[in-house]
Amino acid sequence: MDRWAWPGLGMGYYQGKATFLAAVLPGERVLAQTVKAGKNHLEARLVEVLEPSPARIPSPCPHFPDCGGCGLLHLSYEDQLVLKEQQLNEIAQRAGLKVTAGFTPSPQPWGYRHKANLKSGGGKLGLNRYRSAQVLAVPECKVFSAGLKQAFSGLEPNREADLAALESQDTGQVALVWLEKNRQQPLSGFGQQVFEDYGQGRLELTAAGFAQSNPAVTRLILADLLSAARGYGRIAEHYAGAGTLSLGLALGAEQYFGYETHKKAVELGNRNLKAHGVQSGQIRESNAEAALLPDSAQLLVVDPPRAGMASALINKAIHSKLEAVLYLSCDPMTQARDLARLVQEGGFGLVWLKGYDMYAQTGHQEALALLVR
Incomplete structure (x- = not known):
């Protein structure tokens, strides 16, 4: 094997062809x-x-390398x-981005995954x-x-349905839900949702919906993101989900404009904002392709x-009056592609890029970038 390839794969050559394997x-x-x-x-x-x-x-781990998880x-x-x-910086440089990214480890390299x-x-x-x-049974997952x-x-696969699971690091609650074709069925003794606090107040999150897998790293990202957002009074957010980023953004904004594609996430996100008395705005149901962006917005936050x-x-965004963009991503490849467009065509400057070990023991990572005009 000659070198590393994204995401954490080895690359070598066999009969003149690049060959990738884990x-x-x-x-x-x-x-x-x-x-x-x-x-x-x-x-x-x-x-x-x-x-x-x-x-x-x-x-x-006895399940490695057969398991597709780590x-x-x-x-x-x-x-x-x-x-x-190294990979985060190489990806940025190949996209023509002039930046040196740092990287933040996970406070818990093991036993960190609260969503599965x-x-x-x-x-x-x-x-x-x-x-x-x-399917590989993984009773010893680390x-x-x-x-x-x-x-x-002790759980048995008593139906041909996936199982969605979410544990709150804050309260210790666990939600378990069978994902059947046309409905979600909670397991006996478990609910469908938990309450998690990432540092801005408790959020209601569902096992079947999106939630970050590593709460400790999520808190670190939120601290950096909200620090960078401070000072921008009019904030727009796309891909808002159930409000993981939205709550802190809306609490600190004069005007908040949130957008999310999935109806259930919109309802849950607005319920979370209302529970904390947010009056600066709400999350609207809208696909990002509709590109809703108020002319008055100073900062755009995205987590696609x-x-x-x-x-x-x-x-x-390129043709807007935006002053800044905060871009959070679970894929540095597509993030770098998009950042390059915003820099080259939109007149933004890339202030910093930070990586976070959201997915310890895997080749994947989360990255946050700040661009300003």
Whole structure:
């Protein structure tokens, strides 16, 4: 293997084609099996490490590397942090962004995951095997929180439905819900929602909806984001969800304009704002492609899915009177692409870019950027 590739994959060459696979380290010689062949590249599965790297460590998890959840368990946590910071900076530089990003570790590298969706299949309840639809039972998962592991113990896949789970680090509540085709069915003894406090006040969150998996890192991100937002009185937010970022933004704004695609998230987000007496604005149901952005807005805050910002919203921001943009992302590749457009076409300057280890033991990360005009 020659070098690292995003996200935390090894890359080498076989018969002249770039070959990508997980659970390997640069400098290693390995035996691998091709699982997907593209025109110019191959994707492979590790069969055996023939010549290991000195940096390789024994995995503490018996499910590695079969499980598709964690991809860096063969690398020390210190080396994981170095890798992620390096990859974040390489991605930014390839996009033409002039910035040096720092990286914040997870306060809890293990047992941090408070949100999970388990798959049912083949008489098992667990996670998908790596690059497979097969289900692997993971009773010894090292990243699930203690509360989730206790809630999962003894559960049987008694229906062909996924299981959504959410534990509040604040209250210890656990919500478990079967995700059936046309309905959500809570398990006996568990509710559908919990209350979590990320530092701005308690939020109602649902197991079936979106919630960040690492509450401790979410608090760190929110502290940085709200500090950067301070001083902007008129704030617009797209991809608002159930209000994880919205509550702190709306409490500090003179006018707040929130937008979210999913109706249930809009209802929950507004319920959270109302519970804290927010009077600066509310969340409206609107797709980001509609690119609603008030002329009076000074700051735009976005936290889009992995695909990145809607092109129409980027265009609107470029031609707006915005003074600043705060861009939170779970995919530095699409984030860098969008930041480059805002810088090159919109006249924004990239002030800073910060990475956060939201997903410790995996190749993924969260990144927050501040742009100003």
